[in-house]
Amino acid sequence: MEATKKLNGKAVAKWFSNNAIIVMMLAVSLIVGIMHPNFFSGTNMINLFKNVSIRYIIALGISGCLITTGNDLSAGRLAGFAACLACIFAQTEGAAGKFYPNMHTLPTPVVFILVIAICAIIGLCNGLVVSYLKVQPFIATLGMQQVVYGICLVYTGGTPIGSLNKNFTSLASNTILAVPVLIWIALIVAACFWFLYNKTRHGKYMYAIGGNEAAAEVAGVNVNATKIRIYILASCMFGLAGCLLAAKSGGASVNTAQGYELDAIAACTIGGVSTTGGVGTVPGVLVGVLVFELMKVALQFMNVNSSYTYIVQGLVIIVAVAIDIRKYLAKK
Amino acid sequence: MSEYRLVMKGVVKTFPGVKALDHAQLELRPGKVMALMGENGAGKSTLMKCMFGIYKMDEGEIEYEGEKVTIPTPLDALNRGIAMVHQELQPIPARTVAENIWLGRYPTKSYGPITVVDHPKMYKDTEELLKKLKLDINPHAKLGSLSIAQMQMVEIAKAVSANCKVLILDEPTSSLTANEVESLFRIMRELKALGVALVYISHKMDEIKVIADEVTIMRDGQYIGKWEVADMTKEQIIAKMVGRELSNLYPPLENHPSDEVMMKVEDFTSIHPRSFRHCSFEIHKGEILGVAGLVGAQRTELMEGIFGLRAHTSGKVWIKGEEVTIKQPRDAIRKSVALLTEDRRATGIMGVLSVADNISIASLDALRKGPIMLDNKKILDLVATNKEKMAIKVPSPKTQIKSLSGGNQQKVLIARWLANNPDVLILDEPTRGIDVGAKYEIYCIIAELAKQGKSIIMISSEMSEIIGMSNRVMVMCDGRITGFIDGKDATQENIMALATQFETAPTAAANQ
Numbered sequence: 135m136e137a138t139k140k141l142n143g144k145a146v147a148k149w150f151s152n153n154a155i156i157v158m159m160l161a162v163s164l165i166v167g168i169m170h171p172n173f174f175s176g177t178n179m180i181n182l183f184k185n186v187s188i189r190y191i192i193a194l195g196i197s198g199c200l201i202t203t204g205n206d207l208s209a210g211r212l213a214g215f216a217a218c219l220a221c222i223f224a225q226t227e228g229a230a231g232k233f234y235p236n237m238h239t240l241p242t243p244v245v246f247i248l249v250i251a252i253c254a255i256i257g258l259c260n261g262l263v264v265s266y267l268k269v270q271p272f273i274a275t276l277g278m279q280q281v282v283y284g285i286c287l288v289y290t291g292g293t294p295i296g297s298l299n300k301n302f303t304s305l306a307s308n309t310i311l312a313v314p315v316l317i318w319i320a321l322i323v324a325a326c327f328w329f330l331y332n333k334t335r336h337g338k339y340m341y342a343i344g345g346n347e348a349a350a351e352v353a354g355v356n357v358n359a360t361k362i363r364i365y366i367l368a369s370c371m372f373g374l375a376g377c378l379l380a381a382k383s384g385g386a387s388v389n390t391a392q393g394y395e396l397d398a399i400a401a402c403t404i405g406g407v408s409t410t411g412g413v414g415t416v417p418g419v420l421v422g423v424l425v426f427e428l429m430k431v432a433l434q435f436m437n438v439n440s441s442y443t444y445i446v447q448g449l450v451i452i453v454a455v456a457i458d459i460r461k462y463l464a465k466k
Numbered sequence: 467m468s469e470y471r472l473v474m475k476g477v478v479k480t481f482p483g484v485k486a487l488d489h490a491q492l493e494l495r496p497g498k499v500m501a502l503m504g505e506n507g508a509g510k511s512t513l514m515k516c517m518f519g520i521y522k523m524d525e526g527e528i529e530y531e532g533e534k535v536t537i538p539t540p541l542d543a544l545n546r547g548i549a550m551v552h553q554e555l556q557p558i559p560a561r562t563v564a565e566n567i568w569l570g571r572y573p574t575k576s577y578g579p580i581t582v583v584d585h586p587k588m589y590k591d592t593e594e595l596l597k598k599l600k601l602d603i604n605p606h607a608k609l610g611s612l613s614i615a616q617m618q619m620v621e622i623a624k625a626v627s628a629n630c631k632v633l634i635l636d637e638p639t640s641s642l643t644a645n646e647v648e649s650l651f652r653i654m655r656e657l658k659a660l661g662v663a664l665v666y667i668s669h670k671m672d673e674i675k676v677i678a679d680e681v682t683i684m685r686d687g688q689y690i691g692k693w694e695v696a697d698m699t700k701e702q703i704i705a706k707m708v709g710r711e712l713s714n715l716y717p718p719l720e721n722h723p724s725d726e727v728m729m730k731v732e733d734f735t736s737i738h739p740r741s742f743r744h745c746s747f748e749i750h751k752g753e754i755l756g757v758a759g760l761v762g763a764q765r766t767e768l769m770e771g772i773f774g775l776r777a778h779t780s781g782k783v784w785i786k787g788e789e790v791t792i793k794q795p796r797d798a799i800r801k802s803v804a805l806l807t808e809d810r811r812a813t814g815i816m817g818v819l820s821v822a823d824n825i826s827i828a829s830l831d832a833l834r835k836g837p838i839m840l841d842n843k844k845i846l847d848l849v850a851t852n853k854e855k856m857a858i859k860v861p862s863p864k865t866q867i868k869s870l871s872g873g874n875q876q877k878v879l880i881a882r883w884l885a886n887n888p889d890v891l892i893l894d895e896p897t898r899g900i901d902v903g904a905k906y907e908i909y910c911i912i913a914e915l916a917k918q919g920k921s922i923i924m925i926s927s928e929m930s931e932i933i934g935m936s937n938r939v940m941v942m943c944d945g946r947i948t949g950f951i952d953g954k955d956a957t958q959e960n961i962m963a964l965a966t967q968f969e970t971a972p973t974a975a976a977n978q
Contacts, residue, residue: 333839335830342827345816352775352813353828353882354799412818 154457155404159425166432173435180314182431184306184382187320188375190423193398193405194327195371197419198364200402201344203411204264204271206368208278209395212253215286216376217386219249220302221295224380229297233290239299250373256282257369261362279395286388296385306382316378323371328416336363344411400447401426404454425454468532471496471663472517472548472632477526479512479687486512487523491689492682494632494663499654501678501695502667504707505901509687510667514634518550519543531631549625550634557617559610564592566609567624595627599653615646615761622653633657634665637899639673644760651677669902670928671700685709708903716934717909719953721916723753723937727787728921729803729890731772734781742768742945745781749890749921754912756936756953757925758961763942765925766808769892773798773805785890799828804883808894808925810872814879817868821860822849824867824878829885852881856911873904880911891915892923897931909935929958943967 150157167173192209199206222233223245240248256278263274308315331337339360342350351357375394380386405422407414429450433443472494479487487509494500502510515521517528519537528535530546537543543550557566565572568588575584592605601619609617618638625633635654639647654664654677666678674681674695681698683690683706690706730748742764749755757765770776772783774792783790785801792798798805807813816824826833826845833848835841849863856877860870867875876896883891893912897905912935916922926932932939939951941964949964 333842335834335840338823338827338830338840341819341823342816345819345823346813348813349807349816350827352773352795352805352807354796355827356796408818410818412816 151457151460155425155454156421158454158457159421159428162432163428166435170435173432178431182427184314184316186423186427187314187316188378188382189394189397189401189427190320190420191323191371191375191378192394193401193419193423194323194416195368195375196395196398197327197402197407197414197416198340199271199275199368200399200407200409201340201411201414202361202364203344203347203409204361204364205275205399206260206365207272207275207395208256208260208282209368209372209398210391210393211279211282211286211395212256212369212372213376213379213391213394214386214388215282216249216253216373217380217383217390218286218290218295218376218388219252220245220377220380221298221386222290223248224298224302225295226297226299231293232297233295239301242302242305245302246374246377249377250370253369253373253376254366257366258362260369261365264365265358265361283388290388292388294385294387298380298384303381303384306378316382319374319378323374324416324420331416336360340364341412344408344413346412397426398423400451404451425450468529470494470529471531473529474513474517475527475529477513477516478524479509479516479521480524486687487516487526488687489526489689490684490687492517492665493692494665495680496631496661496663497658498679499658499664499666499677501674501681502665502684503669503674503681503703504684504690505903508684508707508901510684511636512687513684514550514636514665514667517543517632518548518634544628547629547631548634549628549630549632550636551618551621551625551638552636557609557620559608561609562605563596563603563607563609563612563620564588564605566620567592567595567627569624571628591627595623599623599626599656601649601653613762615642615650618642618650619653622650626657630662632663632665634667636667637669638666639668639670642761646761647673671703674703675700683707704902715906715930717906717913719754719913719916719935719937721752721754721913721937723750723916724919726751728753728785730784732782732784734768734771734783735779736764736767736771736945737777737779740945741776742771742942745942745947747940747947747950749923751889751921752916752919754916754922754924754935754937754953756932756939756956757923757942758927758929758932758939759942759965761927762944763965764945765942766894767945768942769805769894769923769925770807773803773892775805799886799888802887802889803892804828804886804888804890805892806876806879806883806894806896808898810875810879810899815867815875818866820864821858821867821870821878822846822863825849825852825881825885828882832885848881848885852877852884856881857907871901871904873900873907876900876904876908877911880908884915888920890921890923892925894925895927896924897926897928929961932956932961933958941965 172178192213196206196209223240224242225232225239227239260275260278263269264271305315310318331340339350339355342353342355343357343360347357376391379391401422402414402419403409403422404425405418405420407419429447430443433446438446470493474490474492477487477490490509490513492513504510512521516523517537519539519542522538528537535546537546573584573587573591574581589605596603596605601623603612603616603620609620612620638650642650657664668674678695680692681695681703682692683703685707727748728751732746734745735743745768759765767776771778772792774794774797783792785803790801792801822845825848830840833841833844846863852858853860858877859874867878870878896912897908900908912922912924924935933956936953936956938953939956939961940947941949941951941961943965948967951960
């Protein structure tokens with residue numbers, strides 16, 4: 135009897151340490167929820183999950199890069215550029231200060247396809263530089279971040295773009311079966327990523343490259359092609375997220391989505407994507423994004439000065455990863 | 467004062483789920499070499515890590531120069547004069563030899579309140595140290611520019627510079643040539659004369675007989691016994707290690723090489739002038755071709771060149787009579803060639819991934835249902851079949867491969883290649899770092915594959931393995947193939963004669 139009790143105690147402790155991040159997240163939201171009942175209101179939660187949806191799509195894009203011990207720092211700027219492009223393509227006809235006064239408003243699906251296609255080209259460049267020129271992903275995409283920002287500045291002239299057509303913006307406000315379309319899109323994207331990571335050769339090759347690139351090469355994995363696919367897919371996700379961001383905010387400027395790449399990397403890391411490669415799951419990334427977004431909203435609700443939120447966010451990243459890494463540290 | 471320099475008694479160390487050490491024991495005398503032997507997983511390295519303060523032991527005590535001590539950290543061990551040359555060297559390749567030797571205890575000089583590293587003294591001390599050990603190494607050379615053997619010597623010099631009284635050498639010769647082993651032994655003898663107590667961990671029986679005075683044998687974390695080396699035969703030592711009599715070290719070869727040429731290589735030459743050049747050979751269906759040579763003979767480089775991992779300037783390859791162009795491993799795999807690389811951890815396993823992922827990675831094209839989706843059932847079947855066929859000890863297909871023993875990892879990697887049903891299987895040091903029992907199992911797998919008609923090229927630095935397992939032996943020296951010997955006629959002597967057939971005037975190393 136004594137022994138089973140002891141074992142249970144141990145098992146519970148182990149469960150807590152393995153799920154420390156989720157427990158922490160739930161505890162924080164519960165405390166904030168009790169102090170500010172509005173926290174759990176429908177509008178607040180829906181807004182939170184809409185934000186999570188967009189962030190999740192970006193984080194999933196980056197996750198492939200991280201799993202192969204790479205990175206993609208161009209995420210934020212590219213999503214911002216995509217948002218600007220989407221706005222330009224989706225402006226209402228006859229709006230004052232229309233970017234292309236004579237252009238017809240494009241149907242929403244065409245806007246998405248165009249923007250994602252343009253982003254895919256940028257992703258292809260990233261992939262080629264990383265795989266064939268062997269530039270470290272951190273540096274390669276840092277460069278691309280600047281290039282994309284520059285292109286965006288030159289192209290838009292630095293002016294914000296608004297007056298989007300209703301059809302496009304309704305995407306962010308509409309619901310299907312009482313669930314916002316944005317959340318549906320994120321769920322579908324997540325399902326596709328889960329399938330890709332677990333059920334296809336591409337997924338296995340990606341984990342193999344992350345696990346040991348040299349061994350993957352010897353085993354006949356086309357390392358370059360796999361990496362290029364990963365970077366193209368990542369950029370497509372940034373493009374998609376940019377479109378959704380534009381629809382949600384009803385406009386965009388060159389500073390849209392600035393710094394999102396760092397949030398996404400932090401979220402992935404919190405969610406258990408290993409920076410040494412080969413480890414990371416689609417649900418794990420969701421947990422990471424949720425922790426991060428919950429934290430932000432909770433701090434807002436507690437009326438914490440926005441300057442302080444940065445300090446708290448930074449600490450959360452460090453603490454979360456420090457707790458999480460206990461799972462993998464070899465016991466001596 | 468006791469007659470022992472250091473005594474470890476009743477050492478118990480438990481890891482989650484495993485009792486790594488179960489009352490292990492070790493007694494070291496000054497001026498003697500103690501060989502510590504046992505199969506992989508017997509607990510040799512764990513015991514040494516307890517002595518060196520890397521692991522904390524659960525039970526047991528250490529007596530050092532007659533008094534009871536605790537050694538909580540490696541720094542304590544070093545301060546007491548216990549030094550360790552690790553199995554895997556951890557050098558800083560971008561810094562010089564001297565900087566590596568004095569790392570953490572650089573000689574300093576002070577200008578008032580500012581203390582700086584005394585570089586002239588450091589290099590002078592290093593020079594004297596290396597001279598004392600009769601090592602021909604430049605203190606200013608970047609460590610990364612040295613050979614593995616030289617790095618090891620530097621590591622030992624570092625231990626000597628700390629005036630060590632106990633020196634642990636964990637498998638120091640696994641990557642050394644015969645000459646280098648000889649100079650290592652020379653240094654060990656000098657340390658003996660200085661009264662240092664040495665611990666020598668090695669799987670190589672011949673070396674034990676040459677250098678060790680006493681042998682402690684461990685099995686499953688337990689102390690089996692201690693003997694004078696002179697009183698024991700190789701067979702007796704092996705029997706004590708495995709706990710059973712090994713009637714044969716090698717299985718009988720029942721394969722029958724046919725006349726059909728499976729692969730032919732002609733005039734293969736590397737892009738590097740000092741690497742393999744003008745290599746021509748052929749291998750028949752169902753044949754085991756042993757590839758012998760000293761370290762540096764470019765055997766690995768030649769095979770990796772054929773496999774498309776290294777570039778070549780000239781040379782042709784035919785497989786089953788068809789000329790093929792191999793530019794990258796993928797091309798070779800498509801032509802039914804497989805390569806088990808030399809360094810399992812660097813280019814073989816994907817450590818954090820599961821056994822299932824590791825087995826299936828090279829054959830995913832065949833493990834699909836439909837054009838896109840992988841067939842999980844086929845993957846699990848592949849794991850299950852191989853697990854049974856090769857007796858791979860693994861709790862679940864989801865187990866991370868890094869948690870398996872070396873022998874089981876090697877079996878998983880062989881299974882990875884067999885999943886592609888290759889005709890030519892190149893095995894580069896297939897039993898390196900694997901314990902005696904698992905070695906025999908790997909030999910059986912090799913013999914069985916040859917019997918099934920696969921052509922096997924086996925690179926090995928263990929002379930007895932080459933002689934015991936080859937139908938034909940190909941010997942290389944300094945980038946060239948210097949001869950072939952029929953397996954039945956192969957002896958240490960005739961292989962060595964070909965392996966040292968240098969093209970120009972023999973170098974100093976070969977003369978020694």
